[in-house]
Amino acid sequence: MSNDKMTATSELICGLQFEMFPVERPSPREIVDAALAHNPVAIFAMLSGGDGSLGTTHWCMNNIPGCEVLHINTGIGIERTRMFVRETCKQQGWPLTELRAKEDCGQDYDEIVSEHGFPGPAGHQFMYARLKERAVELIVRQRKTNRSDKVMLLTGICHDDSVRRSGYGGREVNFKGAQMWVNPMYWVGQSFIYHHLRASGLPRNPVAVELGMSGECLCGAFANKGELAIVRRVCPTTAARIENLQSRISNRHPWGWEERPPRERDTKTIEMFSPMCVNCLKSERLDA
Numbered sequence: 001m002s003n004d005k006m007t008a009t010s011e012l013i014c015g016l017q018f019e020m021f022p023v024e025r026p027s028p029r030e031i032v033d034a035a036l037a038h039n040p041v042a043i044f045a046m047l048s049g050g051d052g053s054l055g056t057t058h059w060c061m062n063n064i065p066g067c068e069v070l071h072i073n074t075g076i077g078i079e080r081t082r083m084f085v086r087e088t089c090k091q092q093g094w095p096l097t098e099l100r101a102k103e104d105c106g107q108d109y110d111e112i113v114s115e116h117g118f119p120g121p122a123g124h125q126f127m128y129a130r131l132k133e134r135a136v137e138l139i140v141r142q143r144k145t146n147r148s149d150k151v152m153l154l155t156g157i158c159h160d161d162s163v164r165r166s167g168y169g170g171r172e173v174n175f176k177g178a179q180m181w182v183n184p185m186y187w188v189g190q191s192f193i194y195h196h197l198r199a200s201g202l203p204r205n206p207v208a209v210e211l212g213m214s215g216e217c218l219c220g221a222f223a224n225k226g227e228l229a230i231v232r233r234v235c236p237t238t239a240a241r242i243e244n245l246q247s248r249i250s251n252r253h254p255w256g257w258e259e260r261p262p263r264e265r266d267t268k269t270i271e272m273f274s275p276m277c278v279n280c281l282k283s284e285r286l287d288a
């Protein structure tokens with residue numbers, strides 16, 4: 001795509017003509033080029049299966065030579081989303097790496113929750129580290145050969161998504177050790193991603209259409225009251241699994257997936273770099 005650079009437009013607002021001058025903010029192409037200057041040894045578009053990551057991944061796969069797809073399978077999510085990711089990559093001819101929290105990183109959601117209970121917002125950092133961060137660290141270890149190597153990880157995060165409480169102050173490019181997190185859509189925003197997705201002709205994930213998010217990751221840290229009922233509507237099997245887990249652990253940890261632990265730990269513990277949880281961190285429940 002070469003039309004991603006913002007250009008000046010003339011607009012009629014309340015009967016008056018306005019020249020809308022572009023703000024000098026880097027386009028997806030410029031952001032990616034700046035990141036590529038660091039010579040990453042591997043490049044991955046992070047595809048969860050939600051609309052934002054799908055549109056961004058399509059753009060990345062068609063604009064960044066050598067780009068591959070990375071899907072993190074947290075082990076607590078809707079299987080149909082994983083199937084959608086695998087099928088989409090197969091149909092598009094995109095090389096896909098799927099890393100599983102349980103099988104590849106030894107992190108079993110049911111075991112973690114059986115030991116500690118459901119996380120609540122303050123347990124988010126712990127869950128993120130176990131279910132997602134270890135998978136990212138694994139792929140970085142697999143691809144790095146030198147200490148100074150960087151692995152580029154592309155997300156669909158936009159400026160409006162940035163949530164300071166996630167420790168994700170927000171920039172187009174963020175470094176964490178060998179991880180180079182790049183947000184090509186940072187300034188063009190969600191509407192550009194949706195337009196790109198529609199123009200691509202790619203089918204959307206039916207789970208994301210119904211649920212409003214990928215459904216791949218349901219750790220429950222920011223689950224609101226009523227959310228389990230929504231999950232049940234989209235995937236009764238996943239909801240039954242969570243309910244089962246609730247019953248199994250209720251004698252030791254008497255709070256549910258949608259609830260907070262009774263003596264919740266200091267909420268300051270959630271201030272961390274967690275770019276793969278930005279959507280959950282938008283939850284109003286953070287301020288509850």
Ligand code: SF4
Nearest residue numbers: 217218219221277280
């Ligand atoms: S994305 Fe949401 S559900 Fe997944 S680990 Fe982060 S907070 Fe939990």
